[in-house]
Amino acid sequence: MTNLREWSSTQNEPSEQEHITIPQNQIDSMDKKGRFSSYLRSTLMGSSGSFLSKYFEKESLLSLLRKGVVRVLSVGPTPNHIAFILDGNRRFAQSLNLKEGDGHKIGFLSLMSMLKYCYEMGVKYVTIYAFSIDNFKRKPHEVQNLMDLMLEKIGESLEKESIVNNFGIRVHFIGNLMLLNEQVRAAAKKAMAATAKNDKAVLSICVAYTSTDEIVHAIQESYYEKQEETNELNSNDIGVHNGFVEKNPNDIKVTDIERHMYSAFAPDPDVLIRTSGETRLSNFLLWQTTHCHLYSPSVLWPNISFWHLVWGILNYQKVHSYLEKKRKKTF
């Protein structure tokens, strides 16, 4: 009998769903909790949308199927940390003639599904690239729309029935938060404080983030720390001793920089999934991805499905022992 992993090596990656048509009124009908009408949900799940009566039946069958697949996957190594670059939301909206900004609203729902699947699979850490420092260069109303969406969703994430509370997720906002407007910054801080005691899973949301900014910030922090320590040191303790130039014990080391990274609390990601077929890292987690498996399905972010995640993990499992060897060799 062929197991899932063997079978996968004979298959192509999940294809992009056929383009679907979502009536504008369905998007507008998204209620405050971010729920879609059942029609849109079933449409996004890949059905024709015409057999609404079978929706719940189909939903429970899918959930059973998902559970089965997760069990098979759990035979192999489960990634501890998955990072996502949510690419293609605007292109998705354009391709369906949706209002500007609707791509991101639907993208947010895909994000919720992905988080649920990841945490159900036992992935403890998820990191997402929600807004880069470069994204501030977009048209002002586009930036504003994204900030409004974030504000709304951060607020909802603290409600009792949210995914954050259901999975016991600790939320971190990572990046140069001073670049955010006051409202979003305050909401982000509130969410971090409110979830600080959650310990089942961790979600890092990179906003106003670039990797180069994170690295510069960490070097600066290390420098200030060392400066303080150096001031306390007796100048006779360093310099030339017995003909050898001794290294200043307060020189900045790689471990110092790592300690001061915004993302220092999380292990390096095992898998990075970037949608829309792009294979660039776009200044995301450059320091942390040396031994990370990159998977870039051609699907646009709002169309990402459970099967793309499964495919990404199966591919990671195939290269896992090689990556582990590489990782060990660098220490």
Ligand SMILES: CC(C)=CCC/C(C)=C/CC/C(C)=C/COP(=O)(O)OP(=O)(O)O
């Ligand atoms: C609360 C919260 C975390 C919300 C996040 C919502 C979300 C889906 C954010 C993605 C933002 C973004 C700038 C994606 C990249 O380009 P693009 O997808 O805008 O456009 P593209 O089609 O040009 O790649």
